[in-house]
Amino acid sequence: MTTHNGKRALVLGGSVGGLTTGLLLREQGFDVTIFERTSTELGNRGGGIVLQPDTLRWFRERSSISPEEVSTSTQFLRYLGDGNEIVFEEKAEWQYSSWSVMYNSLLADFGRESYVLGEYAVGFDQDVDGVDVRFVSGRNERADLVVFADGITSVGRRRLYPEADLSYSGYIGWRGTVLESDVSAATAELLGSSLTYSVGPNTHICMYPIPGPDNGFEVGKRLLNYVWYRNxxxxxxxxEILTDKRGFIGSVSVHPGQVQDRYITEMKTAAKELLAPAAAELVNLTAEPYIQPVLxxxxxxxxxxxxxLIGDAAFAARPHAxxxxxxxxxxxxxLAEALGENESITTALAKWEPGRxxxxxxxxxxxxSMGARSQFQNTWTPGDPELRFGLYGPGE
Structure with missing residues (x-):
């Protein structure tokens, strides 16, 4: 295997994808620095993550932290009808985590010495030997390799490919979490052991349990997480709906505590009319729901x-898979594999890109296609294998 000792890599974006990249580049011999634009660590974010094999791979193969220490799981795929009746069910095990648990675990492995907060990369130039990155603070850094892992609003993508703009799907995702112990026993039983859907005309909600506060992985201590799609x-x-309480339009999200009260009231009323009772209960118990336009x-x-560019910086896909x-x-x-097989960085990148x-x-x-079926065509059929989660294909 080729190593890149003595070479420097900058990772711009210190989220889950950026941390994974930084860890793997360090294994290849790079001197890695991660720059995160926010001024504080990101570990207080509580949204859910479905853990597919690639997401857990670091913990299976490299980390001293085991997959069981970052995840919770369910054993069924379940669809609920109008009266909470189970209209479809099959054995299907899935694992989940919270964004904060994954972030904190990866950061613990990477360490904080080369994890720099409060530095926003605003531009760069490159020559045949390296890349010079400029930051809002006036800082300048040079590296042999620069990876933009800075998400859906990526500076790198806007700089390189300004034509690759955000495209709105026609619907938003209402998101929230509720302590498993706060819902009724009947709802906890329905939602606690399954990846659960409730489907209505031009809408659907997806629900699953994730780790709760203070590493609450046990049943009863978890959070029930949901995404409810509405046109x-x-x-x-x-x-108007993306304008927060301060008067700012949230182009990619309206954060918890900032959604206008009138929209929360309407959302909770609509849940009782459109969703299975267990789903409606979950929505109505949410203290601070938030909104993400689906892009x-x-x-x-x-x-x-x-x-x-990696992850959402290059391709941001709707959450349905x-x-x-x-x-x-x-x-x-x-990327790490390509760099491990090629001494030349540019050759490795050229070989890596087509498959990605x-x-x-x-x-x-x-x-x-999945979104169109649920939100516009009303052909989202419970149990259809084409609707299963998967990065490489349904169920894969």
């Missing part, structure tokens, strides 16, 4: 010289 027309209607992004390329975290991790593992582009485009094609 909102692009234009003034969307701008797609496709990049025409993922490599320019010594600069790389639960593959965003898995794709970022898979991109990072494939194909995977990203295939994923977006699939989730676009």
């Amino acid at each position: 909102v027309a692009e234009g003034p209607e969307l701008d 797609d992004v496709r990049s025409p390329r993922m490599v320019e010289g010594r600069v790389v 639960a593959a965003a975290a898995a794709k970022a991790a898979a991109d990072a593992w494939a 582009l194909q995977l990203g485009n295939n994923l977006i094609d699939r989730v676009t």
